[in-house]
Amino acid sequence: MQDFYIYNTITRKKEKFEPINPPHVGLYVCGPTVYGNAHLGHTRPAITFDLLFRYLKHIGYNVRYVRNITDVGHLESDADEGEDKIAKRARIEKLEPMEVVQYYTNRYHQNMRQLNVLEPSIEPHASGHIIEQQEFIKKILENGYAYEINGSVYFDVEKYNKNYRYGKLSGRVLEDLKSDTRQLDGQSEKKNPFDFALWKKASPEHIMQWSSEWSSGFPGWHLECSVMSTKYLGEQFDIHGGGIDLLFPHHECEVAQSTAALGKESVRYWMHNNLVTLNGRKMGKSLGNAISLDEFFSGDHKLLKKPYHPMTLRFFILQAHYRSTLDFSNEALQAAEKGLERLLDGMKTLEKIKPSAKSTLNVTELKEKCYKAMNDDLNSAMTISHLYDGIRLINSVESGKGSINDNDLNELKDLYRSFVFGIFGLDTPRNAKGEEELSGKLIDMILNFRLEAQKNKDFQTSDNIRKTLNKLGIEIKDKKDGFEWKIR
Numbered sequence: 001m002q003d004f005y006i007y008n009t010i011t012r013k014k015e016k017f018e019p020i021n022p023p024h025v026g027l028y029v030c031g032p033t034v035y036g037n038a039h040l041g042h043t044r045p046a047i048t049f050d051l052l053f054r055y056l057k058h059i060g061y062n063v064r065y066v067r068n069i070t071d072v073g074h075l076e077s078d079a080d081e082g083e084d085k086i087a088k089r090a091r092i093e094k095l096e097p098m099e100v101v102q103y104y105t106n107r108y109h110q111n112m113r114q115l116n117v118l119e120p121s122i123e124p125h126a127s128g129h130i131i132e133q134q135e136f137i138k139k140i141l142e143n144g145y146a147y148e149i150n151g152s153v154y155f156d157v158e159k160y161n162k163n164y165r166y167g168k169l170s171g172r173v174l175e176d177l178k179s180d181t182r183q184l185d186g187q188s189e190k191k192n193p194f195d196f197a198l199w200k201k202a203s204p205e206h207i208m209q210w211s212s213e214w215s216s217g218f219p220g221w222h223l224e225c226s227v228m229s230t231k232y233l234g235e236q237f238d239i240h241g242g243g244i245d246l247l248f249p250h251h252e253c254e255v256a257q258s259t260a261a262l263g264k265e266s267v268r269y270w271m272h273n274n275l276v277t278l279n280g281r282k283m284g285k286s287l288g289n290a291i292s293l294d295e296f297f298s299g300d301h302k303l304l305k306k307p308y309h310p311m312t313l314r315f316f317i318l319q320a321h322y323r324s325t326l327d328f329s330n331e332a333l334q335a336a337e338k339g340l341e342r343l344l345d346g347m348k349t350l351e352k353i354k355p356s357a358k359s360t361l362n363v364t365e366l367k368e369k370c371y372k373a374m375n376d377d378l379n380s381a382m383t384i385s386h387l388y389d390g391i392r393l394i395n396s397v398e399s400g401k402g403s404i405n406d407n408d409l410n411e412l413k414d415l416y417r418s419f420v421f422g423i424f425g426l427d428t429p430r431n432a433k434g435e436e437e438l439s440g441k442l443i444d445m446i447l448n449f450r451l452e453a454q455k456n457k458d459f460q461t462s463d464n465i466r467k468t469l470n471k472l473g474i475e476i477k478d479k480k481d482g483f484e485w486k487i488r
């Protein structure tokens, strides 16, 4: 097994990765709240932890990867106020909340497939773990770190902070939080404004509510991750990941909840990816610059100069280290598009090279450099630059300035296939896109035959073609100067 080093947010340093029960690894990552289309902000955690999942498996670990779906309890404001995000969408669209959840979960999965993100081992829903969440609350209450008031249960941050340290993960200090939140302390029933809800009593019109010994209500958002991570990975597990935007309050509250309930910290290594910006600005729905992945792939957004292939996006993200900031712009994406092409072209050249008796290039050294970079806290940016160096060597062999023997050639092919396709996952959807393009061209061709038939007044053939394509789910619209089609 390779020595893998990982930056641990809670200790703020790189540590040698030592799982609790090797070769098994438990990995938990906060997934999406499914109330809208996935956008660029969703891609970085998805791809970062997909890379981690793939790499850990590649170096021999047996990984159980849990990525949750939040479908209840995520309110509009972090201060336990506002409407539930799912319920709000259901109200506006006049749907059942679970219809909203199913629809956007399906859309999210489709986008993840396009990005060649592997499916997690378990994908639990918060709404499917209400009983477990209630049990967890009871433990926290029993241990004295929560209080009930008017049918709601809140976490007692001040009490917890006496025995443990609240703010350990994010580096915040309770005293600062006190002065920050004092002004906001209005009509709240909480003892302190920084206390957070474990269970909220629901108003009668609230759509999603469950009975409990405290009230008919719903769990607080932070609770589900403490509960589902320990349920599926054990009271102590290896890695917890998510975007850095979740560090506070979400993950800080998770640390507090798990410690309060279990008497010990659950997570060995906390791992956070940095955020993405768009043309140098923070991205968000409320800022009007959140581009959905569908818009991104179709190019149908005013900020996009063209459509971008999912693999361009994937490569763009992998070209930066996951802890550095990453700015989306048309220029940067087009550079990534060219960069990926250069890498894949180099691999095509590699497949064509004929071996010689001796080698002028050092494949072992290149391989070691690639692993060294990956083992250094998943430095995909550095690994890709080594792979580019290798492409230069490959091109020099192709142009007759160097040579490679049979053994080295096979090793080099293996290295590129396992890094570019296996670890970086830069393959399948590209082929899928090729197929998509091909079927598009075939439909055009058939419809041109149909036009030809119409011109020859062979309306039966024209009609047959239309009916057959309709059956396949292809809708045809005749235009004055030709046709339009779309897949239903």
Ligand code: ZN
Pocket: 029, 030, 031, 225, 250
């Ligand atoms: Zn979470």
